[in-house]
Amino acid sequence: MLYVGLDVGSGTAKVAVLNEKREILFSTYVRTHGQPIETAERVLSQVEERFGNSLSGITCTGTAGKTISQILGVAFVNEVMAHAKAATFFHPEAKTIIDIGGEDSKLIFITHERGVPEIEEFALNTLCAAGTGSFLEQQAARLGYTIEEFSQKALLARNIPRIAGRCTVFAKSDMIHLQQAAVPDEEIIAGLCFAIIRNLKSNLAKGKPILPPLVFQGGVAANLGVRRAIKEIFQLKEEELIIPEHFKIMGAIGAALYGLEGKASSPYVGAQVLRDYLKERAYNPPRHPVLFPYESAELSRQVRKKIEDRVTKTYRIDEEMEIYLGVDVGSVSTKLVALDRDGSLVAKVYMFHHGKPLESIKKGLLELRKKLPERVKVKGVGTTGSGRYLVGDFIGADVVRNEITAQAYGALYLDPEVDTIFEIGGQDSKYIYLDKGTIADFTMNKACAAGTGSFLQEQGVKLGIPIEKFGEIALQSKAPLKM
Incomplete structure (x- = not known):
């Protein structure tokens, strides 16, 4: 008699196969990447390939395990009870x-x-x-x-x-x-x-x-x-x-122990039922209205091209140039720009600093130097971002400004008539309202990372999607889900 304990949580799926002597014959631990039912089907298929018809029962646990137990029509045990059962069995x-x-x-x-x-x-x-x-x-x-x-x-x-x-x-x-x-x-x-x-x-x-x-x-x-x-x-x-020796799979072991004791047991039903369910699954969650092209998208492209044409220039390699450096070190990334005396963009660099802002500044300055003419004279340096003081001291900044002021001043330079600014970065998001070129009001997110770049990046990791493709995949949706 071999009994299967299946624990499918929010991010991983665990399975344990025990015999009548409560010995663990097989176990596995895999990430679900946002697909708990598909992952459960794969791990149960693996178990069936190994043990065939020797499997006599199955009990599920975990946050996603309840749904899976309902699909399979098998026993379910609360995850707190499953974890406690395994812990007290061994200790x-x-x-x-x-x-x-x-x-x-x-x-x-x-x-x-x-x-x-x-x-x-x-x-x-x-x-x-x-x-x-x-x-x-x-x-x-x-x-x-x-x-x-x-x-x-x-x-x-x-x-x-x-x-x-x-x-x-x-x-x-x-x-x-x-x-x-x-x-x-x-x-x-x-x-x-x-x-x-x-x-x-x-x-x-x-x-x-x-x-x-x-x-x-x-x-x-x-x-x-x-x-x-x-x-x-x-x-x-x-x-x-x-x-415990099996600390990663204790929930699955606890579920199997409950099954072997007959307190939450059911005959083995496996991967085929999940495969059939996945083939026939029809899910119609609540959605927002269907997406459609809007005029402001084309207007935004026109404005962007106009600004790029105005602020971007070409230069001769042998020409000596006076430049002004702007450095923005945020919570996740480092941005550097070089402007000429007219405020036109000469070169720019954007990179993630992985928690090492000073190292990224060194690397960023070297990258920026490669994009500049051979003969340059730095006339001034300004820093902003959460790391503005540290970096300002490090590179000898002439001006240190907070992010709100810097974002507003940059937007006004690009378009003097701007009155509303939304800025979403890696760690925070900002709203700035301008009245005739003066900051009249602003606010920032305070206590939650939802609605920032790091939140999207973290969800991308969980779903196994590179952040570079996240937006492209999102735009393939005809009607976004309500979440």
Whole structure:
């Protein structure tokens, strides 16, 4: 008798095959890339190829597992119960369980009052991704590290800076300020690891004591920096923190254990049912009105061409030129331009700085120099963006201006009649209203990254779509979904 536990969450699918002796014969862990049902079909096909007709039952769990269990018509068990079941099966002495996955985190308190481990209380994170695995992955990518390198780096930190863990935007803002203060990467990384555990302690534990032994599971349990943070924040001894051997697939194991005990069991139904469902699936979600060509698009193209013709000029290579440099270092990218004395664009550079603004400035200046005539004289330098002070000191800027002023002044130069500006960057978005060339009102996003470039980039990663193709694919839609 072989029993299958299938755990499909927000970002990954896990499967475990157990025999009657509760031994794990097979397991796998794969990303769903926004296609949970398709991924479940693939992993179940893999299981069927390996075990054939020996499979006797299946139980599902996970946020997407409930939908899949309904399609298959099989048993489902709540993910908190599944994780607790697996943790107490391997470690019956456990008193606290922390599970941190890609998009959610769980804190489970275990009682032994009746002689067996039982769930006493539990708490789940809110809708925000702060304090989860995807948050750490996003910051690792932003700093230019793999998640494995990220994990190792955290152990090198001697001083651990305080970083906001309650919100991804606040955390990124703190990171940017630390980077601009030349704080080493390993200390920033350790600060992030400690931030998500402090977030868990305040938002989930809410003053309730965390008693050892503590079992730490879920994909984030692989992160050595987070392990260190749990030990130090909860003041645990080495032997009081338990990392299960199968920490990535505990939900799937728990689902299979419930099935083997007969508490949530059903005969095996597999990949073919999912394949049939996918062939026949018809989904008509709510949509916005059908997209259609609009006159302002053509008007925008005309205005853009007119401006480009006015501000872009060609120059002789041997001509000496007086230029003015503009440098904008934001939360995600570095922009550099060279203008002549008339304000015409001579050259420009745009690049991601991966959390290393000074290195990107060095590289950007070299790139910009290649695009300029051989003989140039820099008459003035201005900086803006969140890194304006650091970069201004580094390159000896004559003028340092905030982003609102710089965006407004640049727009007015291109079109003196402009009155409304929307600017969406990697980390923030701005609205500026001008009245006769003067800033009359403005606002910026404050507490959420939704509606910024980094939000789109993160969704692109989850869906397996390069950000360069994101817009092109979006425009293929005839009627956008309501989300």
